[in-house]
Amino acid sequence: MDQDIRNLLEEKKYAEIQKLLKDIKPQDIALMLEEMSDAEIPIVFRLLPKEIAADTFVEMSPDSQKLLINCFTDAELKAVLDDMFLDDTVDVIEEMPANVVKRILNQTDPQSRKWINEVLKYPKDSAGTLMTMEYVNLKKDWTVKQSFDRIRKTAVDKETIYTCYVTDGTRKLIGRVSLRTMMLNSYETVIGDIMETNVISVDTDADKEFVASQFSKYDLNAIPVVDKENRIVGIITVDDAMDVMEDEATEDISMMAAVTPSDTPYLDQSVWRIWLNRVPWLMLLMISATFTGLIINTYEATLSSLSPLLFACIPMLMDTGGNAGSQTSVTIIRGLALDEIHFKDLFKVVWKEIRVSVLLALSLSVVCFGKLLLIDNLIFGYDYTVKLSALIAVALLFTVVIAKVVGCMLPLLAKKVKLDPAVVASPFITTIVDALSLIIYCNISVAVLA
C-alpha cells in the first residue's frame, strides 16, 4: 500500500492517490504518513477527503503535526482545527512550541480559545486535562422528542451523543440519561422522569488513573467532570480512558524496571533522553550495591579462612533474594494499582507472604542442598561438606523469607505515606534484602564453621 502510494506520488497521479485513500482508516493513514519524508507528508495530507483530515491529523506524532502546521496556510489550519474535538486540540497544543501554539489559538474561535486556556491551567495528569466541553446538555422538563431535536441539531459538534447530561439553570449536574433509554421511551416522556440522578462524576483535579479506573469499574461510555459546586465543566470519553489505562500500565512497568517513564514511543526517543531516564536509577542502584561490597570486605579475611567455597555462593544468594523480592513487590504493586489491595490489608498480605516464602524457601533450600552435595561435590569435585551445604541452604532460606517480607511491606508502606510504590520498590528492596541476607550469611558461616 505504502509502495503503491509512493509510486503514484512520483508519477504525480494525485487523483489515483485520492481514490486509494478513501478506503483507508485515518489511523492507518497516519501510520503511513509517519513513514514518509518531510516533503511527501504535506502533499499526501492535502489529498485526504475533508471528512477525515482532522481524524488523521490527531493520530499523527507531534513532530509530524508540527511539520504540517508549519506548512498549512491559516485557512487550512482553521479547517482542521474546526473539525477537531477540543480535548484533541489541547493534546496537540501541549506538545507544540510557543509560536505554534500562538498560531493555533489565533485560528480558534473565541469560545474554544477561552476553554483551552482554562484547561491548560489544570494540573498535569488530572481529569481537567482530558476533558472536552462538547457534550449534550438537556433540561429535565424537556420531552424525549425535544431532546432528539436538540441532539440532531448539535450532534455533529459533540464528542458523544450516547450519554447526555441534565443540568439546571446554573449548569449544576442533576442527572444523566443515555440515548438508549431515550429510544426505549415514547416521544412524550419527560427527561426528568427517566434520567438517572445518582451520577458517577469526577472532580477536575482527580488523578487520571482514578478516572480510568472508574470507567473500568462502572463500564461507562463517558464521565462528567464537575467543579466544587457540582457544576459540569466537561466530559471525558471512553477512548481517552483506554489510552490512559495503557499509559499508566506502561508507566508502572517502566518504574518497576528502574526507568523514568516517558510518553514518547521508544523508537522516537533520542539516545540522550533514554540515557537521562535510566542513569539516575542505575547509578543509585550501583552505589547501594557497593554496600554489599563493604560487607564482603569486612568479612573477607574471615570467610576465606573458613572456606574459599563460601564466596562462590554469594551471587546465587543475592540473585535469588533479588528475584524472590521482585516476585512479591511487583505483585503487590500491581494489586495496589488495580485497587485489589489496600494498606488496610497489610497484615493479611504479610501473613500470606510469610507462608508462601517459607514454602518457597524450603523448596529452594532442599534443592540447593542436594545440588551442592551431589553435583558440585561429587561431579565437579568441590569440597562441599554436609555442614557447608547445610549452612548455605539455611542462609538461602533466610534470604528468601526476608526478601518476600520486605518486598510486600515496602510498597504498602510507600502507598500509605503517599509515595508511588512502583518508584520506591526497586532501589530500596534490593539494597535492604542484599545487605540483610549477606550479613546473615556471613554470620551463619562464622557460627557454623569457626
Added chain:
Amino acid sequence: MDQDIRNLLEEKKYAEIQKLLKDIKPQDIALMLEEMSDAEIPIVFRLLPKEIAADTFVEMSPDSQKLLINCFTDAELKAVLDDMFLDDTVDVIEEMPANVVKRILNQTDPQSRKWINEVLKYPKDSAGTLMTMEYVNLKKDWTVKQSFDRIRKTAVDKETIYTCYVTDGTRKLIGRVSLRTMMLNSYETVIGDIMETNVISVDTDADKEFVASQFSKYDLNAIPVVDKENRIVGIITVDDAMDVMEDEATEDISMMAAVTPSDTPYLDQSVWRIWLNRVPWLMLLMISATFTGLIINTYEATLSSLSPLLFACIPMLMDTGGNAGSQTSVTIIRGLALDEIHFKDLFKVVWKEIRVSVLLALSLSVVCFGKLLLIDNLIFGYDYTVKLSALIAVALLFTVVIAKVVGCMLPLLAKKVKLDPAVVASPFITTIVDALSLIIYCNISVAVLA
C-alpha cells in the same frame, strides 16, 4: 454504609435495606456483598430491585456467584439469567463446576443454550470467548425510520444499540452504521447510503490482546466477530476490551517478575497457588545463578592471589548488569506489546541500545572509579590502587554494554520465533549477562594484575 446495612440486617428491617440499595450502583453493591457472610449474601441479594439484580450478579466473584446459584430456586436463577447478556453468562459458566453449569443451561432458553455451547468450544483467550450475539442487525434497504422502529422494539435485549451492523440475506457483514449517523440523517434516508462499508472486524480465533488493541487503535465502541465467510457471528463491546487490556498488562507484568500469571486477585489466591506460580521460575533462576558460582570457583584461587578486594566487587557488577539488562528488556517487551516495536526494527534498536549503553557505562565507570579510589581507598582504607580501580571500572563498562545488547536482542528474537518475549526475558538474560560479565571480569583481572 456496610455497617448501616449490617445493623438493619440484624434488626430484620428489610424495607429499609431495600431503600438504601436503590441508591447504590450494582458494582458497589457487589463489593459490599463480598464482605458479607455466606448466610447474609442471599438475604441481601433477594432485596435488590429486580432491574439491577443481574447487573450486580455479574460483578460478583465466582465463589459468591456459586453460593447464590446454589441458594436460588430455578425460577430465581432463570430470572437472573434472562436479564444477563450472553457474554456475561459465558464468563460465569467458565468458572462453575459441571453440576452448576448443567443447572444454568437448563434454565436458559434453547437458542441461548445453543449459542453458549458454540462459544464454549472456541480456544481460550480468543475473540470467540468474549463475544455476544445480542447485536442490532439491519438491512441495507431499510430507512432510518424502519431501523429506529426495529431498535426500539429490540433494544432492551441488545448489548449495545450505538453501533449497528448491516447484513445481507446470508448474515454476511456488509456494513456498519452508528446510531449517531442515523440521528444526523432524515427518517427517509436509506441505510445503504449512509453505512460504512470498510468495517474493522476480527476472526473468531483472533487473540484477545489483538482485539483489545483494535479498540484502542480505532477508538471503537464495538467490534463484529466474523467467520471465514465474513458472516457475523457476534460482537465484542468496549467494556470487555478494557478488561482485556487490564488483564493483558497484568499478565505481562507478572511474567517480567518471573511469576506465572493468574486471573484471580492476589488476596483470593491460596498460598499453594501462589507457591506454584512462583517456584518453577525461582528454582530455574537459582540454578542458572549457580553457573556464576562455578565460574567463581574456577577462578577463585587466581583471584585471591591477585587481590582479596576483587571478590567484593562481584555483587556490584552482577547487580548492575542485571539492572541494566532489565531496564532494556522491559522497555523492549512493553514496546513489542504496544505494537510500537517490531522485529524488523532489530538493527535500529540494537544500535540505539549500544549508544545508550556506552553513555551509561561511561557514566557509571567514572563514578565507580572515583568512588573506589576516593571513598573506599582514602576513607575506608581498603587498598584500591589506580590499576585495580581502573580494571573494575572497565569490567563494569563491558558488563553494562553486554547487558543492554543482550537485553534488547533476546525479546526481539523471542518474538520472531513466536515465543512470548515476557516469559523468555527474565531467566535467560540474567544468566547470560551474569556469566559473560563474570568471565570478562576474571580475565581482565588476570590480564592486568598478574
